[in-house]
Amino acid sequence: MELSNKQITVIFKALCDENRVQIFRILQNGELCACHLLEELHLSQPTLSHHMKVLCDSGLVVGRKEGKWMHYSISAEGAKVAMDCLKEITAVNESECKCCNK
């Protein structure tokens, strides 16, 4: 996939704030609109909006507009990208030298 260092930071920023982690926990029960998320969090509406933007930018959450509501849910594809990325960046190269496999 070859993500840049910058792109990797954008993905994992999703999980670097306690409120955002809490949002994941809430969304685990299924898609929810912003106003319902707001009810479960001690945050102002603009602050929630900001966090949802960070989450969507990461790809781990997707938003779906329906009339005046925004429905948010955890993205299985985004989660897969993040998993692959985490696996890749924490992998240790067995052999540094490709030709002799040493």
Place this chain on the structure above:
Amino acid sequence: MELSNKQITVIFKALCDENRVQIFRILQNGELCACHLLEELHLSQPTLSHHMKVLCDSGLVVGRKEGKWMHYSISAEGAKVAMDCLKEITAVNESECKCCNK
């Protein structure tokens, strides 16, 4: 494992900074001491020391003291914890109601 929101943020803060992501890329080739890491990064020695502390706090990197050198490497166990955590936090509950599996 049941990690708190706070603990989760500590893990993923490791990957929220471009320099730290670069450190992972370097450590993928194997254990390295701080002074050699420093050669490959455009950072001051105290700044690197700060980043290594963040990385060790996350559990994704471990340090090993040998004389006056600190050797750092990627932790396979830490990576596993992070993977499990990411998987858990991005999982969507199939059934909200335990009794009827609906």
Place this chain on the structure above:
DNA sequence: CATACACATAGAAAAATGTCAATATGTTTT
């Protein structure tokens, strides 16, 4: 034992992030 070396810590400045009140935008309802 004095000096050099590797790394950590303290303290300060700069940059990035999180937060809210006020306001704007777009949608539905009356």
Place this chain on the structure above:
DNA sequence: AAAACATATTGACATTTTTCTATGTGTATG
């Protein structure tokens, strides 16, 4: 069309993070 509603954006401020210089600590070496 006006009012109400859901969400986004703006601008300001507080907190956190990143970064550096200066200094401290522990270890090896001459």
